[in-house]
Amino acid sequence: MAYTEEELxxxxxxxxxxxxxxxxxxxxxxxxxxxxxxxxxLSKKKEEPEWMTLWRLEAFKIWKEMTEPEWANxxxxxxDFQDISYYSAPNKKPKYESLDEVDPELLDTFKRLxxxxxxxxxxxxxxxxxxxxxxxxxxxxxxxLAEKGxxxxxxxxxxxxHPELVKKYIGSVVPKKDNFxxxxxxxxxxxxxFCYIPKGVRCPMELSTYFRIxxxxxxxxxxxxVIADKGSYVSYLEGCTAPSRDExxxxxxxxxLIALDDAEIKYSTVQNWFPGNKEGKxxxxxFVTKRGLCERNAKISWTQVETGSAxxxxxxxxxxxxxxxxxxxxxxxxxxxxxxxxxGTKMVHLGKNTKSTIISKGISAGKSQNSYRGLVxxxxxxxxxxxxxQCDSLLMGNECGAHTFPYIEAxxxxxxxxxxxxxxxxxxxxxxxxxxxxxxxxxxxxLIVNGFSKEVLNKLPMEFAVEAQKLLEIxxxxxxx
Amino acid sequence: MLKIKDLHARVEDKEILKxxxxxxxxxxxxxxxxxNGSGKSTLASVIAGKEDFEITKGxxxxxxxxxxxxxxxxxxHKGIFLSFQYPVEIPGxxxxxxxxxxINESRKAHGKEDMPASKMLKLIREKSxxxxxxxxxxxxxxxxxxxxxxxxxxxxxxxxxxxxxxAILDETDSGLDIDALRIVANGVNKLKSKDNAVILITxxxxxxxxxxxxxxxxxxxxxxxxSGTKELALELEEKGYDWLKKEPVV
Ligand SMILES: Nc1ncnc2c1ncn2[C@@H]1O[C@H](COP(=O)(O)OP(=O)(O)O)[C@@H](O)[C@H]1O
Ligand SMILES: [Mg+2]
Numbered sequence: 001m002a003y004t005e006e007e008l009x010x011x012x013x014x015x016x017x018x019x020x021x022x023x024x025x026x027x028x029x030x031x032x033x034x035x036x037x038x039x040x041x042l043s044k045k046k047e048e049p050e051w052m053t054l055w056r057l058e059a060f061k062i063w064k065e066m067t068e069p070e071w072a073n074x075x076x077x078x079x080d081f082q083d084i085s086y087y088s089a090p091n092k093k094p095k096y097e098s099l100d101e102v103d104p105e106l107l108d109t110f111k112r113l114x115x116x117x118x119x120x121x122x123x124x125x126x127x128x129x130x131x132x133x134x135x136x137x138x139x140x141x142x143x144x145l146a147e148k149g150x151x152x153x154x155x156x157x158x159x160x161x162h163p164e165l166v167k168k169y170i171g172s173v174v175p176k177k178d179n180f181x182x183x184x185x186x187x188x189x190x191x192x193x194f195c196y197i198p199k200g201v202r203c204p205m206e207l208s209t210y211f212r213i214x215x216x217x218x219x220x221x222x223x224x225x226v227i228a229d230k231g232s233y234v235s236y237l238e239g240c241t242a243p244s245r246d247e248x249x250x251x252x253x254x255x256x257l258i259a260l261d262d263a264e265i266k267y268s269t270v271q272n273w274f275p276g277n278k279e280g281k282x283x284x285x286x287f288v289t290k291r292g293l294c295e296r297n298a299k300i301s302w303t304q305v306e307t308g309s310a311x312x313x314x315x316x317x318x319x320x321x322x323x324x325x326x327x328x329x330x331x332x333x334x335x336x337x338x339x340x341x342x343x344g345t346k347m348v349h350l351g352k353n354t355k356s357t358i359i360s361k362g363i364s365a366g367k368s369q370n371s372y373r374g375l376v377x378x379x380x381x382x383x384x385x386x387x388x389x390q391c392d393s394l395l396m397g398n399e400c401g402a403h404t405f406p407y408i409e410a411x412x413x414x415x416x417x418x419x420x421x422x423x424x425x426x427x428x429x430x431x432x433x434x435x436x437x438x439x440x441x442x443x444x445x446x447l448i449v450n451g452f453s454k455e456v457l458n459k460l461p462m463e464f465a466v467e468a469q470k471l472l473e474i475x476x477x478x479x480x481x
Numbered sequence: 482m483l484k485i486k487d488l489h490a491r492v493e494d495k496e497i498l499k500x501x502x503x504x505x506x507x508x509x510x511x512x513x514x515x516x517n518g519s520g521k522s523t524l525a526s527v528i529a530g531k532e533d534f535e536i537t538k539g540x541x542x543x544x545x546x547x548x549x550x551x552x553x554x555x556x557x558h559k560g561i562f563l564s565f566q567y568p569v570e571i572p573g574x575x576x577x578x579x580x581x582x583x584i585n586e587s588r589k590a591h592g593k594e595d596m597p598a599s600k601m602l603k604l605i606r607e608k609s610x611x612x613x614x615x616x617x618x619x620x621x622x623x624x625x626x627x628x629x630x631x632x633x634x635x636x637x638x639x640x641x642x643x644x645x646x647x648a649i650l651d652e653t654d655s656g657l658d659i660d661a662l663r664i665v666a667n668g669v670n671k672l673k674s675k676d677n678a679v680i681l682i683t684x685x686x687x688x689x690x691x692x693x694x695x696x697x698x699x700x701x702x703x704x705x706x707x708s709g710t711k712e713l714a715l716e717l718e719e720k721g722y723d724w725l726k727k728e729p730v731v
Contacts, residue, residue, distance in 0.1 A: 428533075433569045436529050437583040437639065438557035438590065447582055451573025451622065 030087040036060060039187050042087050051167060052159055059176040059186030066180045075340070076285065076311050079250045086188045086221075144204060151196040152207055155223050158194035165196055169227055173256040173293045173319065181252040182289040185221045189254065192223035197232040197263075206461050208237040222253040228263035228298075235266040237464060250285050251309075257292030257300055261322065264299040265292065268460050270468055272475075273308035275339050283310025283339075290314065296322030296351070303459045305468045306333040306341060307475040315373065317346035320354035320382075327356040330456040332468075334449075334475045335368030335400070344373035344405075349385035349415070358389040361453045364400035365476055371403040380411040387416070393423040394452050396445070396476070424452075446473040482507050482678050483528070483647055488539035490527050497523045499703035500539070505647065508675040512689055512714060513682045515700035516722045521682045522566050524700070525651045529563040530556045543647070557583075558590040560646030564636035564653045566682075571623040576635060577605065579623050580642050587643070608641040612668045629656030637665050641672055648672075649680045654688040666691030686718040699725055 030038060039060045043053040068078055145152055151162060158166050176186040197203050228234050238255075251273065259265045267290075276283025286309040292300035302316035318327025329345035347356035356376065364370040370393065378385045393402035404421050426448055434444035449472050450457065457465050483505040490498040497520050505511055513521055527534050528541060530553035541548045543559060551559075571579065585595045596604075609616060612634060624632050633653050640648050650669070654662055669679065669692055681692060689697075689711060697713040698705045699722070706725050707713065717725075 427569065429569045430571055432529075432531055432553060433565065433571075434583075435553035436557055436563050436565075437579070437643070438554050438587040439583055440552070440554045440586070443582065443586060447574055447579070448571055451571055454573035 030085050032085050033082045034060075034084070034086055034188065038086055042188060045087055046156055046159075048156075048159055049163060051163070055171070055176075056187050059183050060188075062177045063180065063183035063187055066177075066183055068180050079285065081184070084220075084250065087190070141205070148201050148204065149198040150201065150203055151194065153194055155189070155192040155194045155225060158225070162194070162196070165227065166194065166225065169256065169258055170223075170225055171256075173258060173291045174254050174289050179289060181287040182254050185223060185252050185254040185289070189221045189223035192225075192253070193238075194224075195226045195234065195236065197228045197234045199229045200231040201229075202232065203234040206235045206237050220251045222251070224253070224255040225258075226256070226265060226267070227258045228260060228265050230260045231262040232260075233264045235268070235461060237268050237270075237461065239270045239272070249283075250287070252287045253289070255288070255290040255316075257290075259292060259294050259298035259300050259325075261296040261298060263295070264301075266301045266303070267292070267316075268464060269302075269304040269306075270464065270471065271304065271306045271308050271312070272471060275308050275337065276310040284308065285311045286314065287311075288314040290316035291319065291346075292317070292327070293319045294322055294325035294327060294351075294354075297324045298322055299326040299328070301328040301330070301459070302345065303330040303456065304332070304343075305456070305460070305471065306331070306343060307471055309341070310339060312339075312341040312343055314341075314343045315345055317348070318356065319348045319350065320356065320385075321350045322354075323351040324353045325351055326354070329356075329358045329360070330459045331359070332361045332363070332453045332456045332472070333370055333372075334363045334472060335365070335370045336475055337366040337368060339366075339368040341369070342371045342373060344371075344375075346375040347377070347387060349376075349378045349382040349387070352381070352383045352385075354382055354385050356385075356387045358387070358391070359455055360389075360391045361456055362391070362393045362402050363396070363449055363452065363472075363476070364393070364402050365396040367399045369401045369403070371405065373405045373407075375407040375409070376417055377408075378410040378412050378415040378417070382412050383414050385410075385412065385415045387418065389417075389419045391419075391421045392452065393421075394449065395423065395425045442473075442477065445476055449473075449476060482544060483680075484542040485528075486540050486542075488524075488527070488541065489537045490523065490534045491537055492523075492534050496537070497534070497703050498527065501700075501703070501705060503698065503705065505678045505680060507646075507678055508673075509696065510673070510679045510681065510692060510694045512694035512697045512711075513680060513700060514684065514697060514714065514717060516726075517684075519700045520703040521700055522651055523703075525563055525566075525649045525680075525682060528556075528649060529553055529561060554586070555590070557643075557645075558587050560677075562640050562643055562645030562648045564633070564640060564648065564650040566651040566655075568624050568627075568632045568636055570625045570627075572625050574623050576619045576621060576623055576638070580605070580639060583639070583643065604642060608638060611641060611671060612638050613664050614638055630658060630661045633657055634661060634665060637668050641668060644672070644677075646677050647680070648677070649682065651682045652684065653681075654683055654685060662688065663691060686714045689714050701726055 036057060039056050040053060043056055171186065174182050176183050195207060226236055257265050257267060273284035273286055294300050300318050304316065306312055316329060320327050327347050331343060333341045333343050335341050344360065345358055347358065358374055360372045362370040362372055372391045374389060376387045376389065389406060391404045395402055402423055406419050408417055410417060426445060430448055431441055431444045434447060435441065439447065450469055453472065457468060460468055485501050485503040488498050488501040489496065501524060515521055523534060527536065530551065536549065543561065548556060581601060588596060605619065609619065614634065624635065627635065633656055636653060653665060657665060666688065673679065681688060681694060694711050697709050697711060699707040
């Protein structure tokens with residue numbers, strides 16, 4: 001039989017799917033590429049029930065029909081989705097035998113952030129030979145939560161242990177078809193966190209992903225689902241101030257929050273992915289979909305400090321569905337060198353007497369670009385909706401940019417919408433004033449930036465705020481010559 | 482303490498200081514007077530180390546050491562303080578936080594630990610009482626929305642906190658009403674000792690009724706055109722500056 005070159009290639013390709021791939025299921029890392037089989041295999045590997053597999057497949061089908069968004073004010077080389085491996089077994093082997101093998105620059109940053117030696121080892125992937133304090137902390141932590149009926153586990157575990165909750169809520173706030181990255185995440189999400197607070201329960205401590213140790217690493221397609229049942233309260237901390245280096249360039253997470261009647265969720269994030277080097281090489285692309293749904297009298301606050309990533313594309317949003325519900329967004333986004341950030345929020349007022357507040361602080365240095373993009377939408381039935389937005393930009397030097405894109409769509413005449421925006425520059429006079437009082441330029445900038453960000457820093461839980469402050473300092477180091 | 486010899490300084494292409502000579506010894510109070518634009522603030526900035534100004538000739542010695550290569554924050558650590566004519570605003574940074582940072586940075590430069598919080602509080606209480614400053618004021622953002630008088634009083638509060646060896650007060654009296662002026666002058670007098678010195682830059686004789694200078698200098702067009710004792714200030718009050726502008730340099 002005479003094969004054409006083209007036919008041969010085709011045949012080989014399908015062969016690979018037919019045989020090659022399945023034999024690979026036993027291995028720890030999937031070959032690169034994405035298709036239906038990969039989605040099925042991934043779900044199988046994670047021992048998911050059939051409904052979950054079907055859910056993923058549907059998402060995949062939707063994703064295939066979508067195209068990557070173009071509208072954000074950012075420029076980058078689009079990722080090749082066939083050049084990514086969509087499953088990798090959690091790496092249990094330590095990467096290094098001792099701290100001496102770790103990049104000294106990374107260790108120096110850890111040290112300045114005040115991270116303990118044990119934690120440093122854990123974060124850098126060094127073998128830990130002693131039992132860490134945090135293990136026992138985590139145990140008591142879990143016990144306290146269990147007593148209150150709070151569920152806090154990985155999403156994989158929740159899919160198996162609490163299918164009724166996951167099935168009911170996953171995709172209910174961020175539908176599969178919501179956007180390109182959300183669809184992709186729905187098809188191939190690796191792991192993430194799940195949290196459920198029962199009716200009327202006030203979660204007694206900040207829930208931090210940090211305590212979810214002994215769980216698989218979350219990987220590049222993280223999925224988080226937080227459900228606060230009626231009248232409950234939870235404060236959830238995500239991320240870590242320690243710089244995260246990751247060989248995966250693309251990160252596309254989805255976070256869904258559900259605040260039922262009279263419930264409140266505070267969600268705080270500190271994001272510090274590798275931003276790339278000074279020339280703008282490397283660095284993580286962070287495309288995140290975060291959204292919360294508020295039922296009657298419910299409240300959701302998003303607080304975020306974004307210092308990392310080469311590219312950040314992120315709009316934590318609130319759907320204010322129930323009457324009298326409240327949405328808040330407090331954000332600090334720092335860009336330096338060649339970083340690009342396009343962040344903001346969407347406040348969708350559906351219920352009556354709904355209220356939203358947006359405080360966004362953008363700090364740009366180097367040659368970076370920092371954009372705020374916000375949408376305040378008031379539905380025709382949302383009587384007496386109120387919004388207050390404030391977007392402040394702080395520029396350092398002449399080569400960076402700050403952009404503000406506030407969109408307002410009000411379909412109800414009773415809506416009260418206020419928007420304020422300012423742009424300022426760190427002045428030489430301010431720096432000289434600090435210098436004259438004995439404060440060197442680096443410290444002066446940190447002081448000015450912290451002052452500028454104060455309204456948002458104040459919204460963070462105490463220890464997080466202190467770390468975030470140090471992080472701001474470190475992110476801007478060397479930004480003024 | 483401070484010895485300035487034949488100091489010439491310019492900004493961009495404009496020569497502003499054209500040969501200043503001045504010596505200030507510990508325990509002394511010097512008043513520098515002169516018309517607007519004569520170079521008083523420039524002199525203060527150059528002593529404090531502002532980089533916009535280029536020293537083209539001459540030197541500044543502080544306690545025997547040349548300051549040319551010394552960064553502004555190091556000059557502050559050595560005990561030079563400037564009360565700004567136009568203090569800048571730093572939004573979101575409280576007066577207390579700013580002072581805490583300033584004091585601890587200086588301590589760090591001298592190899593000392595941070596000042597314990599209790600000691601810091603005591604110091605703040607003491608100095609704010611000295612200058613009759615409401616404690617609530619100290620939690621406000623530095624100079625943001627302060628009235629002219631509040632800004633000046635805040636500068637003197639900072640001086641009191643930092644206890645410099647050499648304090649340069651640039652038109653600290655302008656914008657103060659008579660009561661505030663008395664309080665500020667009183668504060669300066671209380672902080673004065675045989676070991677520290679004060680340079681008062683002022684337009685008016687008024688301040689000099691409260692803080693008695695040992696010497697008065699008149700700057701005109703970047704040069705000290707006349708020096709004398711406190712009587713010179715009275716003479717200036719009476720006659721203005723014009724007669725000096727015409728007189729040859731002595
Ligand atoms: N940064 C600057 N750039 C240009 N000119 C300046 C600058 N600073 C001061 N000058 C000029 O130098 C002269 C002296 O100013 P200044 O020292 O402020 O005077 P004074 O304090 O005696 O009123 C003025 O003519 C002023 O315009
Ligand atoms: Mg002046």
